[in-house]
Amino acid sequence: MKNPEEIKQEKSASPSKNNDLMVQPATDAALDLRAFFVDCLKDIYWAENALVGALPKMAANATAPSLGSAIEAHLAMTKNQVVRLESVFELLGEKAEGKKCEALAGLLKEGDSILEETMPGAVRDAGIIAASQKIEHYEIATYGTLVAFAKTLGENDAAKLLAQTLAEEKESDCILNEVALNAVNIIAAE
Numbered sequence: 001m002k003n004p005e006e007i008k009q010e011k012s013a014s015p016s017k018n019n020d021l022m023v024q025p026a027t028d029a030a031l032d033l034r035a036f037f038v039d040c041l042k043d044i045y046w047a048e049n050a051l052v053g054a055l056p057k058m059a060a061n062a063t064a065p066s067l068g069s070a071i072e073a074h075l076a077m078t079k080n081q082v083v084r085l086e087s088v089f090e091l092l093g094e095k096a097e098g099k100k101c102e103a104l105a106g107l108l109k110e111g112d113s114i115l116e117e118t119m120p121g122a123v124r125d126a127g128i129i130a131a132s133q134k135i136e137h138y139e140i141a142t143y144g145t146l147v148a149f150a151k152t153l154g155e156n157d158a159a160k161l162l163a164q165t166l167a168e169e170k171e172s173d174c175i176l177n178e179v180a181l182n183a184v185n186i187i188a189a190e
Contacts, residue, residue, distance in 0.1 A: 059075065067129065
């Protein structure tokens with residue numbers, strides 16, 4: 001395998017009209033799919049742990065009982081997902097550690113902004129659902145990718161655990177959608 005410096009030299013040696021668009025890898029950049037897979041696991045591990053901290057605030061600011069219940073249920077599920085990720089790390093012989101997920105950090109910041117920009121009630125609840133669904137969609141995309149990576153790498157036990165979380169994230173998104181369509185959005189529109 002080539003190290004990042006060899007790749008950098010090859011790219012600079014071969015002229016390209018888009019050479020100025022090429023991003024140079026960090027010195028600790030992943031060199032193969034397994035390393036990238038583990039890096040992505042660290043990212044989502046950080047994200048899930050951050051959600052464990054953020055979900056109680058969202059639940060506390062929800063006024064619709066069905067939304068509060070959905071968030072509380074998701075908090076319990078998220079705690080289980082953290083444990084499941086720890087099992088995936090163990091299966092891979094890796095230490096369970098997080099790496100800051102800039103995408104989720106941004107989504108959580110946006111969620112805080114929504115709370116600040118809305119009055120308590122149905123409109124804020126609609127905002128909480130919107131922020132939550134953005135997070136769910138990010139998680140669905142991430143876990144879908146991780147399942148594919150695990151299968152490609154022959155890590156079938158890890159793929160099964162990750163697929164279980166993927167199914168839970170999809171279900172959480174459906175629950176949020178039902179709460180929005182059957183109650184919160186209707187009240188917020190009045």
